[in-house]
Amino acid sequence: MDRTKSRMNGSCIKAALSLMNERGSGDGAGYVAYGIYPEYADCYALHVFFDNMAEPKEKVDEILRHRGTIVHQEEIPTTEQPGLKKVHIPWRYFFKPSQTQIESFGSEETLIKETVMGVNAGIEGALIFSSGKNMGVFKASGWPEDVANFYRIEEYEGYIWLAHNRYPTNTPGWWGGAHPFNLLDWSVVHNGEITSYGTNKRYVEGQGYKCTLLTDTEVVAYLFDLLGRQHGLSTETVVKVLAPPFWDEIDYMPPAEKELNRAIRLTYAPALMNGPFAIVVASNKGIVGFTDRIKLRPLVVGETKNRLYISSEEAAIRVIEPDIENIYTPRAGEPIIGRFKE
Amino acid sequence: MSLGSVPLRYKISIDREQCMDCGRCIENCSYGVYRREGDRIITESRKCTACMRCIAMCPRDAITLTENPVDYRSHPLWTPEAREDVLRQARSGKIILSGMGNTQPHPSIFDRLLLDACQVTNPSIDPLREPMELRTYIGKKPSKLQFKKSEAGDVELETKLAPNLKLETPIMVGHMSFGAISLNAQLSLAKAVSELGTYMGTGEGGMHRALYPYQNNLIAQVASGRFGVDVDYLKRGAAIEIKIGQGAKPGIGGHLPGEKVSAEVSLTRMIPEGSDAISPAPHHDIYSIEDLVQLVRSLKEATDWQKPVFVKIAAVHNVSAIAAGIARSSADAVVIDGYRGGTGAAPKVFRDHVGIPIEAAIASVDKKLREQGVRNEVSVIASGGIRNSADLTKSIALGADAVYIGTAALIALGCRVCGNCYRGLCPWGIATQRPELVSRLNPDEGAEQVSNLIKGWTLELKELMGAAGLNSIESLRGNRDRLRGFMLDEGMLEILDVKNVGA
Numbered sequence: 001m002d003r004t005k006s007r008m009n010g011s012c013i014k015a016a017l018s019l020m021n022e023r024g025s026g027d028g029a030g031y032v033a034y035g036i037y038p039e040y041a042d043c044y045a046l047h048v049f050f051d052n053m054a055e056p057k058e059k060v061d062e063i064l065r066h067r068g069t070i071v072h073q074e075e076i077p078t079t080e081q082p083g084l085k086k087v088h089i090p091w092r093y094f095f096k097p098s099q100t101q102i103e104s105f106g107s108e109e110t111l112i113k114e115t116v117m118g119v120n121a122g123i124e125g126a127l128i129f130s131s132g133k134n135m136g137v138f139k140a141s142g143w144p145e146d147v148a149n150f151y152r153i154e155e156y157e158g159y160i161w162l163a164h165n166r167y168p169t170n171t172p173g174w175w176g177g178a179h180p181f182n183l184l185d186w187s188v189v190h191n192g193e194i195t196s197y198g199t200n201k202r203y204v205e206g207q208g209y210k211c212t213l214l215t216d217t218e219v220v221a222y223l224f225d226l227l228g229r230q231h232g233l234s235t236e237t238v239v240k241v242l243a244p245p246f247w248d249e250i251d252y253m254p255p256a257e258k259e260l261n262r263a264i265r266l267t268y269a270p271a272l273m274n275g276p277f278a279i280v281v282a283s284n285k286g287i288v289g290f291t292d293r294i295k296l297r298p299l300v301v302g303e304t305k306n307r308l309y310i311s312s313e314e315a316a317i318r319v320i321e322p323d324i325e326n327i328y329t330p331r332a333g334e335p336i337i338g339r340f341k342e
Numbered sequence: 343m344s345l346g347s348v349p350l351r352y353k354i355s356i357d358r359e360q361c362m363d364c365g366r367c368i369e370n371c372s373y374g375v376y377r378r379e380g381d382r383i384i385t386e387s388r389k390c391t392a393c394m395r396c397i398a399m400c401p402r403d404a405i406t407l408t409e410n411p412v413d414y415r416s417h418p419l420w421t422p423e424a425r426e427d428v429l430r431q432a433r434s435g436k437i438i439l440s441g442m443g444n445t446q447p448h449p450s451i452f453d454r455l456l457l458d459a460c461q462v463t464n465p466s467i468d469p470l471r472e473p474m475e476l477r478t479y480i481g482k483k484p485s486k487l488q489f490k491k492s493e494a495g496d497v498e499l500e501t502k503l504a505p506n507l508k509l510e511t512p513i514m515v516g517h518m519s520f521g522a523i524s525l526n527a528q529l530s531l532a533k534a535v536s537e538l539g540t541y542m543g544t545g546e547g548g549m550h551r552a553l554y555p556y557q558n559n560l561i562a563q564v565a566s567g568r569f570g571v572d573v574d575y576l577k578r579g580a581a582i583e584i585k586i587g588q589g590a591k592p593g594i595g596g597h598l599p600g601e602k603v604s605a606e607v608s609l610t611r612m613i614p615e616g617s618d619a620i621s622p623a624p625h626h627d628i629y630s631i632e633d634l635v636q637l638v639r640s641l642k643e644a645t646d647w648q649k650p651v652f653v654k655i656a657a658v659h660n661v662s663a664i665a666a667g668i669a670r671s672s673a674d675a676v677v678i679d680g681y682r683g684g685t686g687a688a689p690k691v692f693r694d695h696v697g698i699p700i701e702a703a704i705a706s707v708d709k710k711l712r713e714q715g716v717r718n719e720v721s722v723i724a725s726g727g728i729r730n731s732a733d734l735t736k737s738i739a740l741g742a743d744a745v746y747i748g749t750a751a752l753i754a755l756g757c758r759v760c761g762n763c764y765r766g767l768c769p770w771g772i773a774t775q776r777p778e779l780v781s782r783l784n785p786d787e788g789a790e791q792v793s794n795l796i797k798g799w800t801l802e803l804k805e806l807m808g809a810a811g812l813n814s815i816e817s818l819r820g821n822r823d824r825l826r827g828f829m830l831d832e833g834m835l836e837i838l839d840v841k842n843v844g845a
Contacts, residue, residue, distance in 0.1 A: 169462075169463040192464070193463050193464040193811075195460070195464060195810060195811035195812050195817065195824075196812065196816075196817030196821060197821075197823060198820070198821035198822050198823030198824060199816070199817055199818070199819060199820050199821040201823075202712055202717075202820055202822075203712075203717075203718070205712070206712035206713065206714075206715045206717060207715055208715075231486045231487070233487070233489075234489075234497070237489075237497075246473050246475060247475055247477050248473060256498070256499075259499060259503075260497075260498075260499045262503075263484075263487055263499055263501065263503055264487065265816075266479050266483050266503065266506065267483050267484050267485075267486065267487050267501075267503075267718070268487075268718075269483075269718055269816035269819070270717070270718050270816065270819070270820065272814060272816050272817055273817075274811065274812045274813060274814060274817035275464050275811045275812070275817075276464050276465060276811070293813065294467070294472055294473075294813065296464070296465055
């Protein structure tokens with residue numbers, strides 16, 4: 001992330017991610033970049049996987065036209081790669097919801113959220129995998145370089161980049177299952193396995209979200225949307241909900257802090273995430289990285305004057321900034337927050 | 343009598359080679375199986391209830407008990423039990439009374455659910471070396487938190503939390519009244535829960551003054567008979583529980599035979615000595631859900647809104663909708679009691695035929711509350727046939743916050759589940775009010791045994807959670823992904839929202 005919003009093209013992050021190929025299995029990789037669509041900055045950039053351009057696309061077009069205006073649409077430019085089989089057609093819409101529809105849904109974000117949930121659960125052969133403004137996810141089944149070259153990632157310029165290399169175990173390797181996972185502004189990359197997924201999933205489902213991507217990570221995006229956007233919690237508080245202090249620590253806090261932490265654990269008990277994880281979440285406001293409460297996955301942070309790097313490995317940061325001085329590993333559950341300079 | 347007698351249920355025999363004629367069996371048997379005639383101990387097997395007291399106390403292991411010594415002509419429909427029940431009723435013209443839980447040979451759903459453990463992709467957590475959190479709060483929670491900025495610019499909590507009970511382990515002891523069980527049994531349980539940082543129910547028999555030192559760990563029950571209820575009683579409890587129904591006998595009130603209403607019981611319950619205490623089937627001030635809402639509020643008002651109020655219902659067919667209605671009242675927790683729940687006395691036909699299994703009830707209540715988006719706002723306590731830490735863990739994974747144990751706690755006090763609690767002759771000093779029998783149970787020893795049991799289960803729960811890669815109980819709660827069904831039919835898997843083994 002660049003704190004001054006100076007934009008970087010995708011070549012650095014491709015190099016950093018490719019360095020960690022042994023952490024993946026060639027079954028999924030992906031990138032997300034913020035600030036890449038300045039010409040459509042006030043439109044929702046909807047990235048969609050279509051299985052074919054007939055029925056699924058007609059249905060999505062119909063929904064979008066009913067709910068607003070498609071300002072522009074096109075196939076996402078790709079270059080065939082020998083190691084990557086193109087099983088879906090990646091498409092993008094730049095979409096503006098109509099005022100009357102916004103009113104009937106209550107808010108713009110709710111309209112987009114419902115559209116994403118509705119399409120993903122209801123339309124066979126269509127999957128909206130990116131739905132924020134001035135940002136976009138690019139992902140597929142394959143090795144990091146192949147996916148980057150397929151989407152011509154070097155041609156995009158963004159001020160926040162997240163990338164992920166997948167080694168699927170619990171759920172199938174498929175395009176939709178690759179990271180980052182996105183809803184509205186929220187994008188998530190995740191190393192690990194959420195052992196509390198069954199509880200977290202049922203909680204967000206009870207609050208109007210639908211888990212359709214067959215993998216545990218999507219629930220993180222929905223939790224951030226629910227807690228950060230709908231409940232209006234600060235990023236620090238959201239991390240405290242997901243990876244709270246232990247009761248043994250809370251018991252010895254000063255009274256006001258103790259009461260606050262107790263209230264968080266009681267109120268948001270089903271949102272607590274268990275199991276090994278290192279997670280980075282991005283939005284148009286910045287990024288946050290954190291691990292599970294006993295740090296069963298690695299997380300390294302590097303900082304320069306204007307840039308913040310969060311990675312599973314120091315080596316990946318040094319590929320980009322060989323002489324970086326401020327590099328450290330945060331404590332378990334401690335949030336690393338990157339905000340833009342005013 | 344033209345009907346003659348029915349065959350013996352149990353046959354007691356003494357190995358005369360081993361017997362040293364000490365007479366402990368005679369002293370210990372409160373049912374009168376043994377007597378001395380001359381220099382011989384004579385047995386009367388017909389009186390035996392299989393309470394095992396004599397066997398436990400015989401210093402020479404000289405006593406043998408055999409079940410069912412006589413076979414009827416076998417018949418698939420007219421089981422010996424069916425025939426004997428007819429004979430009993432032909433003789434008495436009355437309702438057949440029974441004790442303890444359901445005796446139908448239905449399959450246990452718990453036994454057909456299997457737990458998960460981590461391998462490779464995520465590490466299991468070792469509770470000996472890492473924190474493992476079981477702390478559970480029972481009570482109302484807000485749906486979301488609101489914060490405000492203080493004048494100094496600090497973030498402060500604006501939402502006020504309702505009073506909650508803090509449990510150090512999600513195991514509580516269910517409501518067994520003074521009257522149904524002895525004071526020493528209640529004292530044993532109360533000491534154990536106080537030591538462990540958990541809670542027990544008073545049952546519907548009021549609170550004996552000897553329990554006052556443990557009142558901060560007692561839940562005061564208000565049942566349809568309102569026995570022992572006054573404002574002092576309500577204020578003493580850490581929480582209040584309105585008992586609508588009980589798993590062993592849904593739809594009917596409590597039964598305490600007059601034989602068990604001793605002077606102290608009479609005083610504590612505020613009823614005449616020796617009278618049967620039959621509580622009404624419904625609460626006569628609750629004829630609808632809105633009446634329940636009023637009672638919940640009245641109890642809160644009487645206790646200055648300082649006490650969580652639970653509502654206990656039997657697991658009946660429509661349990662999820664009823665629980666959802668309770669959740670929308672001011673109640674803080676819903677207690678669901680499954681059809682295998684124990685009892686001191688219940689009509690046999692109710693005990694064996696009314697209600698549904700707790701496993702299905704937890705699953706459907708949890709689901710209904712989630713669909714309404716209020717699951718975390720109200721606590722769910724499950725009870726009725728929880729035998730071990732596996733049942734406990736599965737209950738929580740299906741969606742319960744905590745469980746009540748009853749029979750298991752009594753077994754820890756010596757109970758052998760003979761099912762004759764209603765007769766008031768319990769030779770273990772548990773389900774009796776006879777001073778000479780009650781004195782057999784030492785509350786300090788009893789407390790240690792119950793405490794040991796709960797500690798053992800707690801350790802096992804931590805190990806099971808650690809193996810599943812979970813270090814806090816809230817991540818187990820409702821986490822049905824960590825359960826698999828084995829030999830359960832598709833319909834049941836759907837109700838439980840659990841996948842089949844291998845899936």
